[in-house]
Amino acid sequence: MPKTNKAIDKISNQKDVYIGKEFFSGDELNSVETFREQKTGIDSISYSIYKERTNNRYIFSLERSLKSEDVEKYRIIDTINLRFADVSVSIDDLGSNEILYLKSNEKLLKKWTFDKHKFPASGNQFTGSYTGHFLRMKEESGDARGWGTIKINVDNASANFQLDSYVENVKKDLIRVKTQPSKIVFADKEDRSLTLIITKNSNKYIFKSNFIDQLVGTRETYKLKKDL
Structure with a gap:
């Protein structure tokens, strides 16, 4: 007779939680x-x-x-x-x-x-390549070395993220975790707590990421340019 897993309990009589609700x-x-x-x-x-x-x-x-x-x-x-x-x-x-x-x-x-490839068709509008810039060192805003460059290549269910600045060069493989008509969310393949969000408003693309927030020490949003 197979052993019963001690974590599994018998059927519950409660009425709040059930499949299909x-x-x-x-x-x-x-x-x-x-x-x-x-x-x-x-x-x-x-x-x-x-x-x-x-x-x-x-x-x-x-x-x-x-x-x-x-x-x-x-x-x-x-x-x-x-x-x-x-x-x-x-x-x-x-x-x-x-x-x-x-x-x-x-x-x-x-x-x-x-x-993971079963995503809404609305997510296809985000497929493509994007570039953007962010202020890496606030005290050096007047110097080109104080700015960093963001490059993102978005595919159907994944993306490649690259960040280059005077301080660091970072590459990350991302997976898509959420799609909405005007927003797409990716997470770091190795650390799901690190996220990247692209929002579309008309023909403008706005980007934010808690990974970059950690680097610069403040929460910001950034404009992206989509390559045609």
């Missing part, structure tokens, strides 16, 4: 409370861990964001009942697919496969 951010919950919410780095996929109000059981909920004009809306695509909340989520990039793993003490509880 669609809900808005901030919806009231009756039988559970939110314990943790986290983006996964996979386009439109996030997860939540809920704690049942009447006991110490938890529910892992895998969720996909849906298009909504005013507020964030989600659909639950899978759930797992847990005895405790000490679980970890990791992602493996396999080229055309991304695998999301749910583990407890390094033991696999479940995995899901996502096709």
Whole structure:
């Protein structure tokens, strides 16, 4: 008889969290409370861990964001009942697919496969090459050496980012994590916390990145020129 994973709990009687449920951010919950919410780095996929109000059981909920004009809306695509909340989520990039793993003490509880090339057609408008400039050293704004150059090549599901300045030369491989009609979001392939966002307003492209924010010590947005 196969061993039962100690992290997996029996079926729950709560009525708030179930596969197929669609809900808005901030919806009231009756039988559970939110314990943790986290983006996964996979386009439109996030997860939540809920704690049942009447006991110490938890529910892992895998969720996909849906298009909504005013507020964030989600659909639950899978759930797992847990005895405790000490679980970890990791992602493996396999080229055309991304695998999301749910583990407890390094033991696999479940995995899901996502096709990372299935992005909305609106994302195609961002495909191309971009250049921009940023002030790397504020005290040297009158000197060409105080400025840095940004180069971005955007493909269907990835991008190449290059930053050159008097201080450093950086290259990063990026993956697309989110697409909206007027915005596209990329993350560093090696560190998903580092993001790059390109926003389109008419024929103007605006760029921001928490990576550059860390370099210059302040949050800024920058104009990009798209090569025709």
